[in-house]
Amino acid sequence: MMTVKLQVVIALAILVVFAILVNMIRKRSLELKYSLVWMMVLCALFIFACAPKLLIVVSDFLGIYAPVNMIFFLGFCFSLVIIFSLTVALSRLSNSIRTLDQIVALNEKKLSELEQELREAKEKLSED
């Protein structure tokens, strides 16, 4: 069973992380969309830290001997899900960057060609 000391440490740590998270969203350095999953994890952890009895119920239900083990196990699973969703987001982003880069490059080229034509047309006009 968790000691009260561990309970307090975990709860405090969660609160600190939560504060950091909120502060980052406030400063817009973290997108709210991507922070939701982290908030959910923190909430779940906080509930379990405050009410370890609940932990025993759930771990009994899942057939895990030690409740702490279940925290580690669930935490690990959550992390994997988050990392995977990041990989998906990254793939999407790199595709978007590629498309954007190509469009910008080709537009830039068209623009410089148009400028060139405009310059030539103007010169022609001034000659006439």
Added chain:
Amino acid sequence: MKKLVIIPAYNESGSIVKAVDDIRKHAPGFDYVVINDCSTDSTLSICRKHKINHVNLSVNLGIGGAVQTGYIYACQNGYDIAVQFDGDGQHDAAYLEMMAQELVSSQSDMVIGSRFIEKEGFQSSGLRRVGIRYFSVLIKLMTGKVVTDPTSGMRMVNKDVIRLYAENYPKDYPEPESVVAILRMGKKVKEVPVVMKEREEGTSSIGGFKSVYYMIKVTLAIFMERLRG
């Protein structure tokens, strides 16, 4: 018939002018475009100074993304034929006209310049040849078609394939994968013998640990292409 040479360039300041001159001289029926893939050397300023027709990417995309930019350019400007051409002195522009004739007369969708039909010129180093041979066998197993030089960077395609590649092109080490993609779509791929030189400038993008990644990545990509149907 409008024909375009796509020259992807990443840090090719030493050889790009030569490559463009080669095309102007030996393949006068072709337009060309250099795709500067965010080079860190003076490639861009050399392109500007010599008035080389170029497109400048502002983020490095790798060979796949750069070549695809060329195909999109070809699409937008209504080219009927597009060919990839390395700017590092390996390829010889004298073959381009012959390849274009072959593409039209054999009604193929792609013509690959292969080093391994007549086995002349620079044949790549031993280990690499084994790798290329392996891809040949794999492609034969996956598609039933023989491609002797699936990693050749000298590939000419018609309008159909230009459009396909403009929409979808693999990111890194794209050659074998993209050949399989169009073979699976029932496109006709023909090979003609060419002689390639050893590169004059720069180093291959493949070597050391990267070659392990290369083999695994391309093998997987070919299997994925098969799964896509």
